[in-house]
Amino acid sequence: MTGAPVAARPLAASGAAPGSALRRSRGGAYWQAAPFAILFLLFFILPLLLTIVVSFWRYEDYVLTPDFTLDSYREVFEGCIARLPDLCVTFSTYLSTLRFALLAWVSTLILGFGIAYFLAFHVRTVPMQMALFLLCTVPFWTSNIIRMVAWVPLLGRNGLVNQGLQAVGLTRAPLDWLLYSEFAVVLAFVHLYTLFMMVPIFNSMARIDRALIEAARDAGASGWQTLWNVVIPLCKPGIVIGSIFVLTIVMGDFVTVGIMGGQQIASIGKVIQVQMSYLQFPIAAANAVVLLGIVLLMIWALTRLVDIRREL
Template sequence: MGAGPFRFQRDIVAASHRSNTTIGWLLASPLAIVLVLFLVLPIVMIVVVSFWGATEFSIYPAFQLDNYEFLFASPVTYTVFLNTLMYTVITWACCLLIGFTVAYFLAFHVHSLTWQIALFLLCTIPFWTSNIIRMISWVPFLGRNGIANQSLIGMGVVNEPVEWLLFSDFAVILAFVHLYALFMVVPIFNTMMRIDRSLLEAARDAGASGFQTLTNIIIPLTTPGIMIGSIFVVTLVMGDFITVRFMSGSQSANVGRLISNDVALLQYPSAAATSVVLLLTVLIVIGIMLRFVNIRKEL
């Protein structure tokens, strides 16, 4: 007799739990449907097409490894992937240096919230225009008769225009840093603003120098923001192709450019195979970065 009320209460709790679970699934279903339709299915289709065959005039469904065999047998593939990794590593290092410096200045040297917002918005002004416009704006500045060369000649630094300023790897990396540095500033600044200022005061009271405070408190606590910014920069640079095309003067290439060329030639299976390899490479790089820090608490 005494067990009846407890069983009834348990049934009510179980029914409430099932109801909450159902409501949770219903609330999550629209986003899940969107992700399946516009993320999962396209990736699945790319993987499927990467095994298809192609001739000069047609594409036919099949399951063969010809596209991957050709991709890994070509020395051009390894050269292009190494070039892509070079762009990625150098751009990441430059963006990290700039992003950390800017975020540190805004977080710890600008004490007025109004000025922090104003300076942060100032950093976002270039993003009010398209990437292509911001990228092409470097051409008249870096060109043979551009502002940079004219200034160097006028100051007597060089006697003739510097040729490698434009249509070179330097121009590509400069454009990458210009385009994607803000993606490093934002997460680092957000993480720095969450640091308890009493920790810094305690470090100063304990006699720690500014460098010791930076290396033992600020950098370790900022690591999640650094990792988030690194993921943004790495994925954007490795997938970019238009910047390499314009800023190198078509003299250099990355994996995105390789895919773009295959698409232009209607070689979709080959482009799909390259895309799959690029996707796996990006996932491996991100997986390695996530091994060093847990960013779930930051998200």
């Protein structure tokens, strides 16, 4: 009887040690995450909250008045309901931006998936994969503006493409739609953002067990059947992540639209940039909030397709 309390004390002490160690590890994890959390709060959450607040301010004759009014949102959609079923300027601009985003998304998905598939399944050695992957990043060693300006001597009326087409007899006159057009805008988007689609897809493909590919071939599946039933389902997380990258960047891009569109094509990012240049901060903030809502809906729809946290 006298030995029982003595035996119980070590057990209690040994039981307390793991709990305190767990609390210490959690405290250390919180301290490690604190710098990033502070930066996230200062440079993302706080500016976002300020944008939402400013969207409700009053704007008159270049004077901002802190107030709660819906005038900016009314101005954004002014006359749109009355003109239905015709589209107002605001709806047309948003649809134009969505069209650019979808065209860029489809193009980058096809190119990014093809390049990632080649690197993952047809390049056997890791050093060669890394070398080719590094080659894909070469355009990113210069700024976006330089890469866009580089298209001007290629696609202009007297550019290399038009001269080549006329030299081989495919065209009799220069093609005006190659530059400063919607085609040029989408081409620049594909040039700038294909890597953002390719990297997540390549990461997903690199994690696929090659035994699954061999099993599908042994079962008599063709190359297309293996691609559709094995590779693509296992690459869904990478496809969704790459799609989020491309869609969110393209939806807010205004520099590419301005340069490659010759300042003649409208997008919601361009509208916000012009409103900011005229110091119309409340209506620009209102447009930014509406654009943010549309982008968040797109991200929500994509994440409904795949549980990224579970798949990763």
